Amino acid sequence: DQQVKQNSPSLSVQEGRISILNCDYTNSMFDYFLWYKKYPAEGPTFLISISSIKDKNEDGRFTVFLNKSAKHLSLHIVPSQPGDSAVYFCAASGLTTSGTYKYIFGTGTRLKVLA
Amino acid sequence: GAVVSQHPSRVICKSGTSVKIECRSLDFQATTMFWYRQFPKQSLMLMATSNEGSKATYEQGVEKDKFLINHASLTLSTLTVTSAHPEDSSFYICSAEGTSLVEGTDTQYFGPGTRLTVL
Numbered sequence: 001d002q003q004v005k006q007n008s009p010s011l012s013v014q015e016g017r018i019s020i021l022n023c024d025y026t027n028s029m030f031d032y033f034l035w036y037k038k039y040p041a042e043g044p045t046f047l048i049s050i051s052s053i054k055d056k057n058e059d060g061r062f063t064v065f066l067n068k069s070a071k072h073l074s075l076h077i078v079p080s081q082p083g084d085s086a087v088y089f090c091a092a093s094g095l096t097t098s099g100t101y102k103y104i105f106g107t108g109t110r111l112k113v114l115a
Numbered sequence: 116g117a118v119v120s121q122h123p124s125r126v127i128c129k130s131g132t133s134v135k136i137e138c139r140s141l142d143f144q145a146t147t148m149f150w151y152r153q154f155p156k157q158s159l160m161l162m163a164t165s166n167e168g169s170k171a172t173y174e175q176g177v178e179k180d181k182f183l184i185n186h187a188s189l190t191l192s193t194l195t196v197t198s199a200h201p202e203d204s205s206f207y208i209c210s211a212e213g214t215s216l217v218e219g220t221d222t223q224y225f226g227p228g229t230r231l232t233v234l
Contacts, residue, residue, distance in 0.1 A: 036225070043121070043208045043225040044159070089159065103149070105159045 003027050004092050006106035014114050019077040021109050023090035026071065030092035030104075035064060035075045038087045038108070047088075048075070080113045087111070118142055119211050121226035128199055129234055136194045136229045138209030144189035145211030150182075153206045153228075165192045199233040206230050 005024045013019045021035075031052040036044035050057040050064045050073070057064050063076045077084055087108045118141040128134050138148055146167050151159040163184050165171045171184035181203075183195040192211075196203055208228040 043119075043210075043228040046224060103161070105161075 003030075004090060004104045004106040006088075006090060006109045008109050009107070010110040010112070012112045012114060013080045015082055016079045019075075019080040019084065019111055019113065021075040021077075021088050021090075021111065023073050023075075023106050024071060025073075025092050025104075027092070027094060027104075028071065030094040032093045033064070033066060033073050034091045034093070034103075035062075036089045036091065036105075037084075038089060044089060077111075080111075082113045082115050085111055085113045119145075119209065119224045119226040121209055121229050123229060124227060125230045125232075127232045127234065130200055131198055133195055133197045134199055134231060136196075136207055136209070136231075138192045138194070138211070138226050140190045140211040140224070143211075145192075146189060147212040148186060148192040149210045149212075150184060150192075150194050151208045151210065153208060159208065162194075196231065199231070201233045204231055204233045 003026050008022065011019065011021065032049065034049040035047040037047050038044040048057060048059050048062045048064050050066050052068060055066050061077055064073060066073045073090060075088060087110045089108045090106045091103050093103045120139045120141055122137045126134055148165045150162045152162050153159050161174050162177045162182060163171045163173045165184050165186040167186045167189050173179045181197055183197060184192065186192040192209060194207060206228050208225055210225040
């Protein structure tokens, strides 16, 4: 059962335009959401996060939107740059039945920014 | 910002040998570290959660006798792949839980990963 889903495996965007990456989750107990960027053969890099008490968090060119009623979050990158080409993972965290926080990752979306 | 290192970054070994991968949090104390495995074109798969001073909690389907995890200090966790076989070849990534100086909330910081190739 995939609790965190990124339904678009890939996305191509022209340089300078907006990139929108989407993520859906099923567990309403998730209370913290994160986006990671990953280049080939490297570990993921933390990008931006949002807690469930907010609906928007902005950091430079990156903005994350959270729609709790729809259990949906999105990452907006504007303007997109060729260096943004990477795989983007969304992750959700919440308290497990054992009392620890657990991070669940989506399957990733490969973003390609065309020059 | 917080930094997590992994060593080695790449290792090639013969089938049947054991390989140890180290994960260190460099400028913060991590009571909890996580070990992930990534298969080609797939998401990160959580293997186990490692808490300092206690036994690791393994995810379903992960053999604890095959993947030995030791979290001896607040800055070091090790993953030992015992009697490695070619199917163990993968990209192993650790992460450590620390407090973001900006958000003030706990965030995972990932290591750069270790590419294991078993011949």
